[in-house]
Amino acid sequence: MKILGIESSCDETAAAVVEDGTEILSNVIASQVELHSRYGGIVPEVASRQHLLAAIPILEQALEDAKVSSGDLSAIAVTNGPGLAGSLLVGVNLAKAIALAWDLPLIGINHLEAHIYANWLGQDTPLFPLIALIVSGGHTDLVLMVDHGELLRLGRTRDDAAGEAFDKVARALGLGYPGGPAIEQASREGVPRYRLPRAWLKGSDDFSFSGLKTAVVRLAEELGISPKPHPNSLAADVAASFQQAVVDVLVTKTMATASHQGAEQILLAGGVAANELLRETIVRRSPIPVLIPELTLCTDNAAMVASCGYFHLLAGEVAGWDLDVLPGLKLG
Ligand code: KG4
Ligand code: ZN
Secondary structure, three states: OEEEEEEOOOOEEEEEEEEOOOEEEEEEEEEOHHHHHOOOOOOHHHHHHHHHHHHHHHHHHHHHHHOOOHHHEEEEEEEEEOOOHHHHHHHHHHHHHHHHHHOOOEEEEEHHHHHHHHHHHOOOOOOOOEEEEEEOOOOEEEEEEEEOOEEEEEEEEOOOOHHHHHHHHHHHOOOOOOHHHHHHHHHOOOOOOOOOOOOOOOOOOOEOOHHHHHHHHHHHHHOOOOOOOOOOHHHHHHHHHHHHHHHHHHHHHHHHHHHHHOOOEEEEEOHHHHOHHHHHHHHHHOOOOEEOOOHHHHOOOOHHHHHHHHHHHHOOOOEOOOOOOOOOOOOO
């Protein structure tokens, strides 16, 4: 079964065709990163207007790359939350229009669940029960998954998401936007010499990153590092210390939860899962197998939406024409 996936929840317009939930036939992404970088973050009105411009060409490209036409598709899967309302509306309305025109089932997809499904697009099939760590710009969730469609959110961030902390710290250090790749790049030149606080929240599966972020901002001020772009070695050391602190907490807490829940595997998902130190550390330290999507499938894409859509379709879960956007949608 070939499913067309559509994703427009944040600042990437994406369309993809995936066969049987696992094989990518096409995966097209138009990123708005450059457009938003001059503002130091995403401007929602600019994002939705850009989605409108990009959506149809991206869709046509995805069908062309996959060498399929409407008659080859079994369903249309689209992200309907969480995300920016105006951005989500573009993808959902496009999906509705073509599902109606092509007489295909429509499937509404939770963006966070879709991130987990990026792991079904790799070489190894994930084994249940598993613990998924979703680390993106808006979320940091620890999820127990016992089967397709059976997800329980065990923990979440109580304040900043991990990716959000990367973005804010990068801004304070003058390293640019998006912050995750900028911090990672700067850290390569630095040494994690500064002791920064780690919020363990013992006995809970929750996270907290705002104390760490504030400590970094204060340290940067003490060291005279300005938020104006001018990379220097002090900023590189602070970036490396921050990255080390985030990775320590994410890895230690995820492994503790996996052990406590008797998980077979750990899955990473979301933009921060592209971080090399996180990937390398969790694989090295975990006693159970860790699956991590390839780099381009960690950040927002529509292949993960199509994969997730396949498993919903198998379960007979299709949406009605009243499918609406749910900007605050949660997992489980
Ligand atoms: O999943 P995603 O593409 O979009 C959301 O759903 O939020 O995640 C974007 C987040 C941003 O905060 C970005 O700074 C972070 O992922 N990110 C990274 C890296 N690449 C992207 N964080 C750390 N290291 C990276 N290499
Ligand atoms: Zn995402």
